[in-house]
Amino acid sequence: MRFSGWRVLREGLTGNRGWQGHWRDPDPKPEYDAVIIGGGGHGLATAYYLAKDHGMTNIAVLERGYIGGGNVGRNTTIVRANYYLPGNSEFYSHSLKLWEGLEQDLNYNAMMSQRGILNVFHNDAQRDSAVRRANAIINQGDDAEILSRDQLREMVPLLNYANNRFPIQGALLQRRAGTARHDAVAWGFARGADQRGVDILQNCEVTGIRTEGGKVIGVETSRGLIRAGKVAMAAAGRSSQVAAMAGLTLPIESHVLQAFVSEGLKPIIDHVLTFAEGHLYISQSDKGGLVFGSYLDLYASYAARGNLPMVEHTMEACMAMLPTIGKARLLRSWGGIMDMTPDGSPIIDRTSIDGLYLNAGWCYGGFKATPASGQCYAHLIATDRPHEAAAAFRLDRFETGHGLMDEEATGAQHNLH
Numbered sequence: 001m002r003f004s005g006w007r008v009l010r011e012g013l014t015g016n017r018g019w020q021g022h023w024r025d026p027d028p029k030p031e032y033d034a035v036i037i038g039g040g041g042h043g044l045a046t047a048y049y050l051a052k053d054h055g056m057t058n059i060a061v062l063e064r065g066y067i068g069g070g071n072v073g074r075n076t077t078i079v080r081a082n083y084y085l086p087g088n089s090e091f092y093s094h095s096l097k098l099w100e101g102l103e104q105d106l107n108y109n110a111m112m113s114q115r116g117i118l119n120v121f122h123n124d125a126q127r128d129s130a131v132r133r134a135n136a137i138i139n140q141g142d143d144a145e146i147l148s149r150d151q152l153r154e155m156v157p158l159l160n161y162a163n164n165r166f167p168i169q170g171a172l173l174q175r176r177a178g179t180a181r182h183d184a185v186a187w188g189f190a191r192g193a194d195q196r197g198v199d200i201l202q203n204c205e206v207t208g209i210r211t212e213g214g215k216v217i218g219v220e221t222s223r224g225l226i227r228a229g230k231v232a233m234a235a236a237g238r239s240s241q242v243a244a245m246a247g248l249t250l251p252i253e254s255h256v257l258q259a260f261v262s263e264g265l266k267p268i269i270d271h272v273l274t275f276a277e278g279h280l281y282i283s284q285s286d287k288g289g290l291v292f293g294s295y296l297d298l299y300a301s302y303a304a305r306g307n308l309p310m311v312e313h314t315m316e317a318c319m320a321m322l323p324t325i326g327k328a329r330l331l332r333s334w335g336g337i338m339d340m341t342p343d344g345s346p347i348i349d350r351t352s353i354d355g356l357y358l359n360a361g362w363c364y365g366g367f368k369a370t371p372a373s374g375q376c377y378a379h380l381i382a383t384d385r386p387h388e389a390a391a392a393f394r395l396d397r398f399e400t401g402h403g404l405m406d407e408e409a410t411g412a413q414h415n416l417h
């Protein structure tokens with residue numbers, strides 16, 4: 001079934017009886033050519049591109065919960081291509097280009113909104129860093145502009161320009177950045193993969209990875225043994241636990257990141273705003289809720305709920321930057337588990353076990369990576385060679401120290417990235 005304006009009209013006139021489920025609910029087969037562990041954005045996108053780009057359709061995505069229940073449905077939906085370091089910048093540039101054609105490609109409304117991102121800076125050092133970043137982004141072929149305080153004020157008048165502690169000097173603007181509805185992205189990829197023959201298996205937890213003679217032969221699951229010559233891990237938030245099933249230890253520490261939504265308000269914020277001081281990012285959803293977040297909860301945990309000090313910090317940052325929203329009521333908050341690498345950059349690579357692949361370490365920035373991660377991971381799984389856009393995401397950089405991409409320049413401390 002294809003979605004179109006004509007289809008909506010027809011269904012509207014005929015009692016909406018013709019809509020179908022977005023994907024099937026098949027029983028697991030005893031064997032596939034490849035299985036993907038994790039039905040988040042990355043796992044589903046990988047399945048989609050394996051089928052679309054490489055003709056691999058005898059594959060399954062194994063999801064222990066439901067589609068959209070992981071981080072893909074918990075993030076603050078920001079999509080951008082404003083990375084600084086080689087290795088990252090070409091990858092996220094590639095990803096944004098995929099985002100720009102994604103809804104047509106998937107025939108699915110992911111509510112992609114290129115409303116622009118403004119990274120507000122507060123002092124000379126931050127301004128220097130923003131200018132360097134803008135130059136790197138432009139050299140990469142993407143768009144970036146530096147706005148003065150007056151230009152920013154004209155664009156976003158409601159910021160606290162009278163705050164002496166966090167004076168606003170200007171902002172780095174990327175107009176092509178924006179937001180996409182996070183769980184719709186998962187549904188769109190799931191539907192696209194299913195339409196190409198991929199089995200999406202929900203409530204199917206992987207409990208073991210079977211190997212023989214240094215080669216993977218399948219996985220044990222809550223729905224029985226499934227054999228496969230290729231097993232691809234895409235279990236964000238649980239990467240270390242899943243890799244441990246094959247005896248692997250990853251350079252990853254898992255932390256909680258919280259997000260918050262206010263009650264619905266009239267449109268007041270047209271862009272995605274981020275503030276270097278107080279580390280706050282905020283946008284407004286189409287329903288009117290302000291969607292925002294800040295730092296990680298700074299201790300390792302697998303509990304997908306956050307602590308109160310970080311709630312307090314985030315609200316204080318809101319009040320410092322946007323005091324006008326002080327009377328808005330907070331509607332909901334939640335947490336997701338972030339797999340943090342020491343350099344803050346991800347991994348898409350083979351492992352030491354033949355046929356076992358790793359996609360992990362997306363820290364708090366993997367939503368924007370979803371299409372490119374899926375495409376590059378699919379390329380690796382199908383050809384056993386890295387995709388050129390993800391060539392830098394090697395696992396052995398943490399062993400050798402060569403090729404680290406420390407985007408934040410905070411050193412090898414997981415919780416600081």
Ligand SMILES: Cc1cc2nc3c(=O)[nH]c(=O)nc-3n(C[C@H](O)[C@H](O)[C@H](O)COP(=O)(O)OP(=O)(O)OC[C@H]3O[C@@H](n4cnc5c(N)ncnc54)[C@H](O)[C@@H]3O)c2cc1C
Nearest residue numbers: 038040041042064070071072075076078206336366367368
């Ligand atoms: C509060 C918050 C805000 C964020 N904001 C942004 C943002 O604005 N922009 C951005 O780019 N990124 C953001 N992120 C990060 C982004 O959401 C993640 O990096 C990304 O979603 C991770 O990839 P995924 O979608 O595949 O993860 P997930 O959706 O978590 O997918 C992994 C899946 O693996 C499944 N799984 C785990 N173990 C097993 C098992 N043993 N067997 C079977 N299945 C298993 C899980 O159930 C899960 O569904 C944010 C994250 C959070 C929590």
